Amino acid sequence: xxSAKSPGKAAPLPRKDDSQTPATASPADPPPDMARxxxxxxxxxxxxHCIVDATGHxxxxxxxxxxxxxxxxxxxxxxxxxxxxxxxxxIHSMGALRAxxxxxxxxxxxxxxxxxxxxxxxxxxxxxxGAIINLSFGISIIEAVQDxxxxxxxxxxxxxxxxxxxLVEANSAAMDASRKLTRQLQIAKIAAEEQAFTDTLTGLKxxxxxxxxxxxxxxxxxxxxxxxxxxxxxxxVNDTLGHAAGDFxxxxxxxxxxxxxxxxxxxxxxxxxxxxxxxxxxxxxxRLEEIARRVIARLEVPIPWQGESCRISASIGTTxxxxxxxxxxxxxLSDADQAxxxxxxxxxxxxxxxxxxxxxxx
Amino acid sequence: MHGLINRAIQCFVRDTYGPGKWSTxxxxxxxxxxxxxxxxxxxxxxxxxxxxxxxxxxxxxxxSVLEDIGTYLVSDRNVEALRRxxxxxxxCYEDFLQxxxxxxxxxxxxxxxxDLPRLDLRAxxxxxxxxxxxxxxxxxxxxxxxxxxxxxxxxxxDYGALVMLDHRGERQxxxxxxxxxxxxxxxxGRDFNLGARSA
Numbered sequence: 007x008x009s010a011k012s013p014g015k016a017a018p019l020p021r022k023d024d025s026q027t028p029a030t031a032s033p034a035d036p037p038p039d040m041a042r043x044x045x046x047x048x049x050x051x052x053x054x055h056c057i058v059d060a061t062g063h064x065x066x067x068x069x070x071x072x073x074x075x076x077x078x079x080x081x082x083x084x085x086x087x088x089x090x091x092x093x094x095x096x097i098h099s100m101g102a103l104r105a106x107x108x109x110x111x112x113x114x115x116x117x118x119x120x121x122x123x124x125x126x127x128x129x130x131x132x133x134x135x136g137a138i139i140n141l142s143f144g145i146s147i148i149e150a151v152q153d154x155x156x157x158x159x160x161x162x163x164x165x166x167x168x169x170x171x172x173l174v175e176a177n178s179a180a181m182d183a184s185r186k187l188t189r190q191l192q193i194a195k196i197a198a199e200e201q202a203f204t205d206t207l208t209g210l211k212x213x214x215x216x217x218x219x220x221x222x223x224x225x226x227x228x229x230x231x232x233x234x235x236x237x238x239x240x241x242x243v244n245d246t247l248g249h250a251a252g253d254f255x256x257x258x259x260x261x262x263x264x265x266x267x268x269x270x271x272x273x274x275x276x277x278x279x280x281x282x283x284x285x286x287x288x289x290x291x292x293r294l295e296e297i298a299r300r301v302i303a304r305l306e307v308p309i310p311w312q313g314e315s316c317r318i319s320a321s322i323g324t325t326x327x328x329x330x331x332x333x334x335x336x337x338x339l340s341d342a343d344q345a346x347x348x349x350x351x352x353x354x355x356x357x358x359x360x361x362x363x364x365x366x367x368x
Numbered sequence: 369m370h371g372l373i374n375r376a377i378q379c380f381v382r383d384t385y386g387p388g389k390w391s392t393x394x395x396x397x398x399x400x401x402x403x404x405x406x407x408x409x410x411x412x413x414x415x416x417x418x419x420x421x422x423x424x425x426x427x428x429x430x431x432s433v434l435e436d437i438g439t440y441l442v443s444d445r446n447v448e449a450l451r452r453x454x455x456x457x458x459x460c461y462e463d464f465l466q467x468x469x470x471x472x473x474x475x476x477x478x479x480x481x482x483d484l485p486r487l488d489l490r491a492x493x494x495x496x497x498x499x500x501x502x503x504x505x506x507x508x509x510x511x512x513x514x515x516x517x518x519x520x521x522x523x524x525x526d527y528g529a530l531v532m533l534d535h536r537g538e539r540q541x542x543x544x545x546x547x548x549x550x551x552x553x554x555x556x557g558r559d560f561n562l563g564a565r566s567a
Contacts, residue, residue: 148563149563150563151561151562151563152563153563155561155563156562156563157459157560157561157562158456158458158459158562159459168456168562169456171456171562171563172453172456172457172474172477173477173478175449175452175453175456176453176474176477176478176479177478179449179453179478180407180478180479183372183406183407184407186406187405187406187407187408190405
């Protein structure tokens with residue numbers, strides 16, 4: 007190793023091809039041939055090493071380590087002015103630095119100016135009171151290759167850094183593909199669920215969806231009204247004009263009911279020509295009666311279909327959740343059904359509230 | 369067959385000949401899937417049917433279709449990720465060739481259920497190399513050697529090397545490729561930056 011020299015003076019950076027020409031060495035302190043051989047070997051074996059003399063100055067810096075600060079040669083500077091130790095913390099003297107060798111010999115360092123790359127190192131004492139420190143990026147390699155434009159050739163062939171970069175990139179590509187698949191499956195799942203709860207002809211909720219919503223509303227203890235609506239004379243349309251006309255009527259009926267209800271209400275088709283309407287937080291008989299009459303009135307407007315006119319009507323049975331101390335879905339559906347049949351017996355095109363069946367006189 | 373392989377064929381057809389061609393190939397192959405998922409596995413017969421339909425439609429020998437797929441995988445901008453992963457393997461073309469034996473292992477690290485054929489490179493005098501390609505299963509798909517020829521050719525361009533490639537045929541399922549490296553630094557090649565992120 008070269009002997010101690012005056013601080014602040016830069017030692018020459020030897021090149022590999024200089025090894026045969028000692029004449030080009032620094033006039034201040036030419037390193038002996040043996041030292042050159044070691045430097046060259048270290049440059050190849052660990053291109054991120056550096057050699058520190060007894061005064062704490064860098065006498066030689068491996069080519070990749072120097073590449074982190076291409077504008078300012080590290081050789082000649084004080085090691086602790088270029089790097090700060092993050093573990094062990096607060097090392098300020100060469101003596102303390104050398105003492106690391108007595109413990110784990112491991113160092114964590116950070117460059118003192120931007121970019122503040124974190125490095126990890128291992129230190130070995132040399133006989134002249136200095137040290138050889140080999141550094142590596144550790145996990146900061148991802149940013150380091152971007153910050154310093156490093157290539158495969160900057161790493162020793164035995165260094166796993168490039169393999170690690172390969173893995174990071176391969177892994178993120180594979181993750182992207184997996185994420186894409188997961189997202190597609192998620193979309194398909196939502197579509198399938200939607201389909202499972204939707205009446206495909208009318209786009210209304212189906213029986214299953216209605217059961218779910220009804221249970222949820224009862225559990226939440228919210229007040230609501232349940233209307234059971236059954237089309238009148240629909241079978242006649244189907245039988246005389248055919249299923250295509252029937253389907254068209256059902257689609258029109260669905261549209262009218264959606265238009266006559268609020269967004270928070272539920273319209274479900276639970277059978278061929280049977281519908282259930284659930285009115286969220288609405289238990290006002292007068293308002294419900296208005297809605298029922300308006301729906302019936304609109305359904306009675308003849309529906310033109312291929313030059314023909316489809317005439318239908320509807321009967322409705324309504325029940326209110328507030329009429330029950332403990333509302334139950336099955337009971338409410340059955341009561342609405344009973345009211346509906348009272349409406350049918352009373353001459354159709356009517357709404358009857360559960361509890362009023364007797365008053366209709368039938 | 370791993371979904372990545374079928375997906376590669378799909379992207380190749382779509383990017384090279386357009387979505388219309390892909391629809392035709394799907395229809396003619398009768399595989400009943402139109403969009404392959406890279407992370408799923410499909411029956412081996414699906415890949416066979418795709419390749420046969422594609423070769424018939426393009427009126428090209430299956431071998432040259434496979435070679436085109438190999439070239440596409442490295443040189444098309446839409447699949448930059450794979451080129452980058454291959455470039456990690458070596459600092460020059462010869463270094464890349466030497467690393468081919470590790471390629472299936474590298475692929476395995478990235479996608480654990482992707483089993484590529486065994487690759488074995490022998491260096492001869494005068495810049496000549498022989499690469500053997502051997503399927504992992506006794507009756508595995510033969511023809512991966514042609515894909516490798518396409519990959520090797522495109523990677524030579526990428527490194528700026530001048531090479532001659534010759535598929536020397538197949539014996540008992542093992543394919544043999546002759547590689548002659550004429551000039552390692554023939555052209556400037558494409559940049560490779562360790563830290564660049566592929567799109």
